[in-house]
Amino acid sequence: MGFFVPVLMFVAFIFVWVGLTKTILALDRFFMKRSLMRSRRLDMKSTAALINLCFGGKTFFYSRWFPKRTAQGTLYEEIPCILVFGRKIFVLEVCSMPGTFRNTGDEFWLLTAPDGSAKKERRIKNPVLVAQERASLLKELLDKVGYSSDITVESMVIFTDKEHKLVDPDQTGLYTVNKALSYLSRFAPKTKPARRRMKRENQAMFDIFGKYSLAEKQAVARNNKMRHKKQ
Numbered sequence: 001m002g003f004f005v006p007v008l009m010f011v012a013f014i015f016v017w018v019g020l021t022k023t024i025l026a027l028d029r030f031f032m033k034r035s036l037m038r039s040r041r042l043d044m045k046s047t048a049a050l051i052n053l054c055f056g057g058k059t060f061f062y063s064r065w066f067p068k069r070t071a072q073g074t075l076y077e078e079i080p081c082i083l084v085f086g087r088k089i090f091v092l093e094v095c096s097m098p099g100t101f102r103n104t105g106d107e108f109w110l111l112t113a114p115d116g117s118a119k120k121e122r123r124i125k126n127p128v129l130v131a132q133e134r135a136s137l138l139k140e141l142l143d144k145v146g147y148s149s150d151i152t153v154e155s156m157v158i159f160t161d162k163e164h165k166l167v168d169p170d171q172t173g174l175y176t177v178n179k180a181l182s183y184l185s186r187f188a189p190k191t192k193p194a195r196r197r198m199k200r201e202n203q204a205m206f207d208i209f210g211k212y213s214l215a216e217k218q219a220v221a222r223n224n225k226m227r228h229k230k231q
Contacts, residue, residue, distance in 0.1 A: 042160035042177065044081055044094045051083065054181055055188045058202055059084055061209050065219030068137055073226050076219035079134045084205050085187040086198040087150055091138060093131035093157045097124075100165040114163065128173055131155035141212055156180060 042050065048060045060083055065076035083090040095101070099120075102110040107129055113120030135155040142151055155173055158180045159166070166174065175183065189195040214222070 040162050041096050041098065042094070043096050044092075047092070047094050047158060047160055047177070048081060048083075050177070051181070051184065055085075055184065058199070058206070061206055063216065064209060064213035065216060066137055066141055066213045073229075075223050075226060076214055077134070077137060078216070078219070079138060082138065082209065083156075083184075084202045085184070086189070086201040087152065088187045089138065089151060089153045089205070090184075091131055091135040091153065091155045093127045093134075093155070094160055095127050095157060095164070096160045098161045098163055100167060101159070102167040127157045128155070131157050131173065142208070145208060145212070147208060156183075 039046065045062075048062070052059060060081065062082075063078065063080050064082075065078050067074050068077045079091060081092040081094065083092055097111060098114050100112040100114075101124075102112070103126075104110060107126050108123040109126050111122055111124050132155045135153045139153040142153070156175060157173055158175050158177060160177055189198045
């Protein structure tokens with residue numbers, strides 16, 4: 001009997017230690033999530049961190065450059081943020097600039113500074129078109145490698161400055177942070193088997209992305225080399 005007492009005490013200690021560790025990690029995630037949700041503005045990495053805290057798992061693929069056929073040959077174009085939920089893929093365009101976004105209906109929008117000064121009005125690329133073009137590029141890659149038969153690629157534009165304004169936003173795919181999280185929750189796995197399956201599918205997708213994409217330095221060097229040949 002004397003032998004089992006320390007063994008039982010050790011087992012009990014392990015259970016308590018594991019429980020405390022899980023509680024501490026859960027509290028840490030809770031406070032990090034609350035801090036990010038209260039932020040006035042989120043950049044790309046902070047937005048990705050918030051989504052990971054909400055849904056867990058390895059879901060993001062950051063800042064990679066993918067091949068694109070052009071009149072100059074094969075050039076590489078950056079896709080800053082790809083969110084993967086198994087067979088559902090999102091290409092995110094994060095707009096963290098403050099001010100009023102005016103949808104002009106063409107390839108450029110007008111962004112006016114928060115103080116409304118006309119002198120601070122500038123044109124920016126239409127974020128909806130940018131996200132859609134990047135989603136098409138990713139879809140073409142998946143078609144090329146024969147991996148897109150049951151995979152959906154969707155573009156999303158997330159405005160992360162709480163004081164931003166949209167004027168006549170007549171295009172779909174525009175979200176605030178809260179609306180984006182609500183929409184994405186539809187695709188998050190709800191059970192352990194589903195989460196395990198999504199983890200495997202995500203890893204397979206990340207392997208494909210890693211194989212057919214380049215880091216920024218390599219991509220820029222190849223683009224410069226290709227453009228130099230065409231001159």
